[in-house]
Amino acid sequence: MNIPRNSMPRVVIIGGGFGGVSLAKQLSEQEVQVVLLDKHNYHTFQPLLYQVSTGGLEPDSIAYPIRKILKDYPNFFFRLAEVKKINIEAKQVSTNIGDLRYDHLVIATGSTTNFFGNKEMEQNSMQMKTIPQSLNLRSLILENFEEALLTDDLNERNALMNFVIVGAGPTGVELAGALAEIKKGILPKDYPDLDIRQMQINLVQGSDRVLPAMSEKASKKAEDYLEGLGVNVWKCLRVQNYDGKTAKTNTDVTFDTATLVWAAGVKGNTIKGIDAADVITRGNRIKVNRYNEVEGLENVYAIGDIACMQDDEYPNGHPMMAQPAIQQGRLLGKNLLRKIKGKEKKPFKYKNKGSMATIGRNKAVVDLERIKFQGVFAWFVWMFVHLFFLIGFRNRVVVFVNWVYNYIRFDREARLIIRPFKKKKSRVITTTQ
Amino acid sequence: MNIPRNSMPRVVIIGGGFGGVSLAKQLSEQEVQVVLLDKHNYHTFQPLLYQVSTGGLEPDSIAYPIRKILKDYPNFFFRLAEVKKINIEAKQVSTNIGDLRYDHLVIATGSTTNFFGNKEMEQNSMQMKTIPQSLNLRSLILENFEEALLTDDLNERNALMNFVIVGAGPTGVELAGALAEIKKGILPKDYPDLDIRQMQINLVQGSDRVLPAMSEKASKKAEDYLEGLGVNVWKCLRVQNYDGKTAKTNTDVTFDTATLVWAAGVKGNTIKGIDAADVITRGNRIKVNRYNEVEGLENVYAIGDIACMQDDEYPNGHPMMAQPAIQQGRLLGKNLLRKIKGKEKKPFKYKNKGSMATIGRNKAVVDLERIKFQGVFAWFVWMFVHLFFLIGFRNRVVVFVNWVYNYIRFDREARLIIRPFKKKKSRVITTTQ
Numbered sequence: 001m002n003i004p005r006n007s008m009p010r011v012v013i014i015g016g017g018f019g020g021v022s023l024a025k026q027l028s029e030q031e032v033q034v035v036l037l038d039k040h041n042y043h044t045f046q047p048l049l050y051q052v053s054t055g056g057l058e059p060d061s062i063a064y065p066i067r068k069i070l071k072d073y074p075n076f077f078f079r080l081a082e083v084k085k086i087n088i089e090a091k092q093v094s095t096n097i098g099d100l101r102y103d104h105l106v107i108a109t110g111s112t113t114n115f116f117g118n119k120e121m122e123q124n125s126m127q128m129k130t131i132p133q134s135l136n137l138r139s140l141i142l143e144n145f146e147e148a149l150l151t152d153d154l155n156e157r158n159a160l161m162n163f164v165i166v167g168a169g170p171t172g173v174e175l176a177g178a179l180a181e182i183k184k185g186i187l188p189k190d191y192p193d194l195d196i197r198q199m200q201i202n203l204v205q206g207s208d209r210v211l212p213a214m215s216e217k218a219s220k221k222a223e224d225y226l227e228g229l230g231v232n233v234w235k236c237l238r239v240q241n242y243d244g245k246t247a248k249t250n251t252d253v254t255f256d257t258a259t260l261v262w263a264a265g266v267k268g269n270t271i272k273g274i275d276a277a278d279v280i281t282r283g284n285r286i287k288v289n290r291y292n293e294v295e296g297l298e299n300v301y302a303i304g305d306i307a308c309m310q311d312d313e314y315p316n317g318h319p320m321m322a323q324p325a326i327q328q329g330r331l332l333g334k335n336l337l338r339k340i341k342g343k344e345k346k347p348f349k350y351k352n353k354g355s356m357a358t359i360g361r362n363k364a365v366v367d368l369e370r371i372k373f374q375g376v377f378a379w380f381v382w383m384f385v386h387l388f389f390l391i392g393f394r395n396r397v398v399v400f401v402n403w404v405y406n407y408i409r410f411d412r413e414a415r416l417i418i419r420p421f422k423k424k425k426s427r428v429i430t431t432t433q
Numbered sequence: 434m435n436i437p438r439n440s441m442p443r444v445v446i447i448g449g450g451f452g453g454v455s456l457a458k459q460l461s462e463q464e465v466q467v468v469l470l471d472k473h474n475y476h477t478f479q480p481l482l483y484q485v486s487t488g489g490l491e492p493d494s495i496a497y498p499i500r501k502i503l504k505d506y507p508n509f510f511f512r513l514a515e516v517k518k519i520n521i522e523a524k525q526v527s528t529n530i531g532d533l534r535y536d537h538l539v540i541a542t543g544s545t546t547n548f549f550g551n552k553e554m555e556q557n558s559m560q561m562k563t564i565p566q567s568l569n570l571r572s573l574i575l576e577n578f579e580e581a582l583l584t585d586d587l588n589e590r591n592a593l594m595n596f597v598i599v600g601a602g603p604t605g606v607e608l609a610g611a612l613a614e615i616k617k618g619i620l621p622k623d624y625p626d627l628d629i630r631q632m633q634i635n636l637v638q639g640s641d642r643v644l645p646a647m648s649e650k651a652s653k654k655a656e657d658y659l660e661g662l663g664v665n666v667w668k669c670l671r672v673q674n675y676d677g678k679t680a681k682t683n684t685d686v687t688f689d690t691a692t693l694v695w696a697a698g699v700k701g702n703t704i705k706g707i708d709a710a711d712v713i714t715r716g717n718r719i720k721v722n723r724y725n726e727v728e729g730l731e732n733v734y735a736i737g738d739i740a741c742m743q744d745d746e747y748p749n750g751h752p753m754m755a756q757p758a759i760q761q762g763r764l765l766g767k768n769l770l771r772k773i774k775g776k777e778k779k780p781f782k783y784k785n786k787g788s789m790a791t792i793g794r795n796k797a798v799v800d801l802e803r804i805k806f807q808g809v810f811a812w813f814v815w816m817f818v819h820l821f822f823l824i825g826f827r828n829r830v831v832v833f834v835n836w837v838y839n840y841i842r843f844d845r846e847a848r849l850i851i852r853p854f855k856k857k858k859s860r861v862i863t864t865t866q
Contacts, residue, residue, distance in 0.1 A: 001583065002582075002583065040849075040851075041575060041579065058491040058492075058831075059491075059851060060491040060492075060849060063849050064846070065623070065848050067622075067624075068622075068848075071622045071623060077626065079579075079582070080850070097583050132851060135851075142474060146512075146513040149435075150512075150530050150531070152435060189500075189504045190504060193510065393838070394835065394838040394842075394846050395846070397838070398831055398835070401827070401830050401831055401834060405827045409827075413493070413498065414493040415498050416475045416492075416496050417474045417475070417513070418473075418475075418492060418493075418564055418568075419565060419852065
């Protein structure tokens with residue numbers, strides 16, 4: 001890769017998510033050369049992907065060009081590349097566009113959906129970790145209704161209008177809430193010739209409450225909201241397989257569905273060369289110490305979802321969310337500069353800023369350190385926090401316009417099938433009407 | 434196709450472009466059943482596609498769900514379908530989702546890019562008639578610059594940064610202007626390690642002036658604007674072949690380019706069953722009389738780009754643009770109702786509302802019937818006319834926000850490679866830097 005070498009130490013960051021971008025920003029006005037590698041040329045604001053899937057927001061307004069985030073910084077290089085392998089001994093990264101030497105390597109590759117080894121489930125389920133995946137889900141939801149219009153087979157129609165979301169973390173809960181709003185506000189108008197009451201939204205959770213990482217009160221209230229919106233909440237139920245037609249569970253319950261969204265787990269997105277058993281811990285994450293250093297490796301760090309930093313408070317590592325990634329990225333930036341200057345580095349301490357989830361219009365649950373609240377105010381807090389953390393002034397304005405419009409008009413206009421997801425099949429129809 | 438039959442006559446419209454939608458609106462509060470078929474579930478505002486290709490607008494804000502346009506009308510049915518064939522004798526349309534009988538059939542299938550039979554050119558050129566095509570072009574432009582960064586081969590780098598636009602109608606001129614703005618305002622910041630001055634924008638026109646359908650003054654001024662922006666304007670030059678690497682012309686001039694956009698012609702998008710030589714005229718369009726009736730066929734009509742209505746003023750048919758389509762759709766709606774009620778139908782008379790094109794910031798040319806003007810005021814007129822004709826309040830606000838943002842910040846944020854267009858190839862790079 002033709003990046004000029006100079007006297008400054010080179011920090012190679014793999015991944016332009018919350019962690020990688022925070023770190024790059026922290027480093028980029030300093031005496032280090034920063035090379036950021038990502039397979040996309042944009043940073044994705046993942047917490048709003050479910051709104052892309054449900055036509056509430058354009059994909060372009062929750063993405064932001066990585067080059068633009070860091071355009072004003074000297075010594076910063078971005079390369080659109082897929083990393084294939086890390087060679088620790090040669091201090092070298094191999095990618096689809098060539099090799100690159102590093103002085104310091106930061107792995108910020110995030111996480112991918114975890115199907116726990118079930119290939120059949122993986123092949124047939126929808127995921128919602130990237131923008132293309134979310135757009136595929138958007139297309140599929142709309143294609144299902146178009147197809148439901150065409151069939152006279154009641155079972156087929158029901159399956160097309162049956163949505164199963166596995167996993168009631170924030171992603172699953174927010175998606176279920178958004179689908180319920182579409183069912184109420186949009187589908188009856190768009191499909192007057194379909195009986196939309198037949199549409200089912202099933203949210204399936206393995207444990208005994210939704211939003212298990214939040215407070216009991218938030219879980220209880222979220223469940224009330226979901227049921228009020230007509231979502232079927234299934235607790236203590238685990239989906240064990242899905243062949244594209246029927247989802248089987250650990251009980252007698254089965255779901256005949258054309259759409260299963262898997263939001264029941266993520267795992268670290270490891271890279272070849274750094275996947276030896278001694279550095280990988282549960283959830284496929286890379287074990288790091290309090291300085292985000294990968295133990296046993298020199299000048300190799302991991303931050304964000306991929307990093308598992310265990311301490312007394314978080315014996316299984318920090319939650320795989322934006323905040324730990326951002327905080328680790330910032331601290332690692334400072335620590336790298338301290339290290340280069342021969343100063344003493346500081347250990348990471350996660351400051352839990354709380355968590356929140358929205359369940360449709362006027363409804364959200366917010367857990368802060370000192371206070372937990374739910375309802376309309378929580379919903380406004382949810383919106384403004386998300387607008388605040390979104391990158392880019394234009395993105396904020398466009399998202400705000402969309403939200404105001406959706407709020408006033410009960411509408412979501414991005415219900416467009418721009419790239420169809422299903423292969424079109426010719427229907428054999430005997431009667432001409 | 435399971436659409437209920439009732440006592441009302443059924444009008445089947447093929448195509449949800451400007452013509453089809455205008456007609457459907459005209460008919461939908463009347464005593465007729467309207468079935469609109471389209472292979473997309475949205476209407477595309479084609480005049481702004483070039484802004485999607487150049488990252489100025491999100492695709493979602495120039496598209497609008499067809500179901501939504503007509504949701505308040507009873508007796509209206511939309512089906513997402515690809516029409517395969519028309520059977521005139523059986524009064525039946527065959528589609529990928531089944532067959533459908535019609536009482537009145539309106540062909541509003543618009544136009545596709547015309548490569549005049551050159552398959553090699555077709556395979557290697559980019560088009561800009563649909564949203565997916567425009568997004569492909571957006572991805573390709575950005576991928577080219579990412580790739581230009583990687584190569585040490587000067588010829589390859591120049592080809593990646595050389596853009597050839599064939600055809601200097603409004604599409605070609607507006608695309609060239611937008612690319613020139615990107616070259617000036619965005620690329621030097623995004624790619625500080627590339628010499629963006631090497632980027633070439635070539636606009637190639639077969640006739641002796643750009644915008645040949647507009648006034649001489651507009652052509653002259655547009656050419657001045659383009660040259661002021663650094664676009665190479667080639668007149669009286671015809672690209673005759675492009676193998677994906679080199680574009681050959683009718684002279685010694687050749688272009689080594691990785692991107693050739695073909696905007697040099699469109700042709701009617703005909704359907705099997707209605708493509709007999711006696712109804713098809715030049716440009717692959719369907720010959721119609723002054724009532725948009727396909728001559729010799731009963732209750733079959735064609736409107737918009739696909740229809741060729743010849744009269745003294747327009748011996749080759751009306752221009753293939755939005756306005757004739759909208760006007761024909763409206764009149765045909767009225768005439769169909771007149772016909773059903775046994776009243777006398779009225780002949781079509783095209784009211785030319787003028788034409789316009791923009792060539793980057795603060796620059797446009799406008800030809801109205803009585804007055805022709807160019808410059809800043811023309812540019813404002815261009816913007817407000819486009820905002821006015823765009824469908825949907827939310828779309829207008831979002832487009833307006835984007836334009837204000839782009840204007841103030843000299844920026845286009847939708848420079849995202851969401852679906853890569855090129856297959857990623859591994860580069861063989863011998864040196865590690």
